[in-house]
Amino acid sequence: MLVDRPVLKVGVLGAGTVGSQVVRLLLERAEDFAARSGARLHVTGVAVRDLEAPRDPAVPRELLTTDSTAVATGNDLVIELIGGIEPARTLILAAFRAGASVITGNKALIAAHGPELYAAAAQAQVDFYYEAAVAGAIPVVYALRESMAGDRVTSVLGVVNGTTNFILDEMSTKGLSFDAALATAQQLGYAEADPTADVEGLDAAAKCAIIASLAFHTRVGLDDVAVEGITDVTADDIREAHASGCEIKLLAIAQRRDDELAQGVSVRVHPALVPKDHPLASVRGAFNAVLVEAEAAGRLMFYGQGAGGAPTASAVLSDVVAAAAHRVNGGQAPRESSYAALPVLGLQDALTRYQVQLRVVDAPGALAAVAQVFASNQVSIDSVRQSSYVGGQDAVVTIVTHVAPVRALDAAVRDLEQEERVESVVSVRRVEGL
Ligand SMILES: NC(=O)C1=CN([C@@H]2O[C@H](COP(=O)(O)OP(=O)(O)OC[C@H]3O[C@@H](n4cnc5c(N)ncnc54)[C@H](O)[C@@H]3O)[C@@H](O)[C@H]2O)C=CC1
Ligand SMILES: N[C@@H](CC=O)C(=O)O
């Protein structure tokens, strides 16, 4: 027993999927945490809404309390795992004022109120850590904030929502319905309390805002992210994607543009086609993966469990050990770094590729006319495939472009709709990772 170590009081707010695993591990691995942090971590209370609600038996009944304010203000370290904006925000601010360091997994709160929380932590001279907020167990916050501090990040591309990746994977590999796959994701503890945050892309958007803020040293909030979720993705879309040699993934994309046409950062979340041989295409189930490109390092890839109680608790506890060690040895968590203050660009300035399916008149000159439309909009073509004859005089042609601004790609699609040898624009899909 490491009885000579100082004692730090730890309070936990919320004992749901993640909170219960954090408490379990804090109690089961007390000796390890004392050795690693230099302090014995004494869990004084676990705030819950309902004392009688069913929960993991590893959370001792005698630790439970409904007095969340007392837990927030009566401890050295406060772990917030309630989720949502209020009362989480008020409780965290109260914890800072009471001199506690705070660890949270609450991406929704950070994306909405990050600067306020950073300022409050700085004023109180305490730590504010949130590794669990982005990509669960994967140490991506640490990587962007600390490992990449010596480099210039140019883009981050990731699968950062376990629930939607699980749903798309179940639809793709088992032919499960959207609703059945979502219900399983909820049972497995991947989904948010309100799963519309997952399926409508808002959870990934919050993570994308945090990623961009860290990567580009710029304040990026939830409202800066262009978001589209997966509720419109159908079994037919997935079949079409397979026919093109792709999977559909919900991607979070943070790019830095520094060219003659645009300077700033663009942030977006949407489903996209990803070629099957790209590393992100093979991210299965609730796993997440994050690809970081930086000027000196080149490409880095992070992969692991992005959701679920124990994997997320692992990220929370890494922060707990760091915050506890600071209490014992001195030192502080990195503060907000927003010195670059880059402009946040709109979706029109994002760079992507389109796969466009056209029904065209099957006659000499039709393809040349289509190519001319792309050329006149400064969009270069990567590949053209005549995918099927649809009878009579028409053919379906599938065109994949090179990277271009959304503005130029959309203008090309509008012009194609007016081109007389194009009968119709059948589909327009975004492609990433070519
Ligand atoms: N479940 C996951 O895989 C991951 C979750 N997170 C984040 O971790 C946080 C917690 O998530 P989960 O554990 O999944 O949620 P959960 O819904 O399972 O647990 C939250 C618990 O907090 C309780 N609660 C709500 N208001 C309260 C209050 N005022 N006082 C005391 N307790 C209160 C609820 O009754 C519930 O038991 C959220 O911010 C979530 O976004 C982050 C990464 C992964
Ligand atoms: N609901 C989230 C949980 C982790 O952040 C997800 O599905 O990824």
Ligand code: NA
């Ligand atoms: Na993480």
